[in-house]
Amino acid sequence: MTEQVTNTSAHFEGEGVVSFTAEPLGEIRPGWARIKVDVCALCGSDKRLLASGAAVVPGHEVIGTVVQSAEGAPAEGTRVLVYIPVSCGECKACLDQQNNRCYNLESLMGWQYDGGFAEYMDAPPQCLIPVPDDIPADVAVLALDTFGTAAHALRLGSRTQPGGIQNLLVVGCGPLGLGVVAVAxxxxxxxxxxxxxxxARLALAEKLGATAATDMETINQYQVVAEVSGAGPARASAQNLVEPGGAILALGESNDPYVMPATPRWRRTDCFTVRSFYFPKSEVNDNWDLLRSHGAHLRDTIMTPTRLSDLEETFTRFLDGEYVKPYITHEEI
Structure with missing residues (x-):
């Protein structure tokens, strides 16, 4: 990959403005590999960068093909996931394949390093995970935030319940909430x-196989509640609906603090609150199996292919709720 190869990449200027550059590819950072981006899905967290502007090329849900390898990276021609945490690889957590818990984690792909809203991107070897041949790219990308994060949270939640999770409520049916439904x-x-x-979002959860909750007032209904919106009222509902001894999976992101209510019931209730981040590499193989059984159905239910050149319009439609989980593809649509 030399100067004659041009890379088109998107840049978030702030206030919803997306610009593009087409520049020759430069030298790769020493020790890193280069991939050609096949798919990059939009994430709700990208909305913050769209509003504020970003110093790097955003996009962190990426499937690509290695075009220039490096020591410790998959060989050229290998399809790969881009694992977001740029972990150190040397701490206790990393050595135990719990790279999402890296003691020295400071950077994420698409946040502190250039991401996948581009034709090419570079990544360190520890962030590249081979994709099985039988899983198409538009399904494999779900193995990251949508399936991977959901599966990790449910596995942690199941540890709090001696007989496993038998009764689950998902509050919030955005992309991650629908991922929790599919994984569950x-x-x-x-x-x-x-x-x-x-x-409309609730109808998508029903299409995936969930039952619509009709009573959000009666306390002590659900063994485990996955709160995926981050909204204050949704958090309050989760805290009311969970059974004594149950668990709340606090997955919804918000700038507001997570607050436990100072009510008599809450003071007198046993409850686990589980906060998780992403997923460890040790769970990747199990996640492929989950994708094989339910990934295509989730893709067909929530995903929309779009073009890199249409990224600003795609984000507008994403913010308006017209698109549930759009993704950029460089293949024919």
Whole structure:
């Protein structure tokens, strides 16, 4: 890959403005590999960078093909996931394949280093995970934030329940919430319910196989509640609906603090609160199996292919709720 190869990349200028540059590819950072981006999905967290502007090329849900390898990286021609945490590889967590818990984690792909809203991107070897040949790119990308994060949270939640999770409520049916629904069903959780104030999003959860929750007032209904919106009212509902001894999976992101209510019931209730980040590499193989069973159905239910050149319009439609989980592809649409 030399100067004659041009890389088109997107840049977030702030206030929703996206610009593009087409520049010759430069030298690769020593020890890193280069991939040709096949798919880069949009994430709700990207909205913050779209509003504020970004110093790097955004995009952190990436599937690509290695075009220039490096020591410790997959060979050229290998399809890979881009694992977001740029972990140190040397601490106790990393040596145990718990790279999402890296003691020295400071940077993320697409946040502190250039990401996948481009034709090419570079990444360190520890951030590249080979993709099985039988899983197409537009399904494999779900193995990152949508399936990977959901599966990790459910596995942590199941550790709090001696008989595993039998009764789950998902509050918030955005992309991650719908991912939790799909993963829970793939894991064989017997009763999966969902709630969202947006009837169209709730209908998507039902299409995936969840039951719509109709009573959001009666306390002590659900063994485990996955709160995926981050909204204050949704958090309050989760804290009311969870059974004594149950667990709340606090997945929704918000700039507001997570607050536990100072009510008599809450003071007198046993409850686990589980906060998780992303997923460890040790879970990747199990996640491929989950994707094989439910990934294509989730893709067909929530994903929309779009072009890199249309990224600003795609984000507008994403923010408006027209698109649930759009993704950039460089293949024919």
């Amino acid at each position: 069903l793939a894991m064989g959780i017997p009763r999966v319910s969902a709630w969202d104030p947006n009837s």
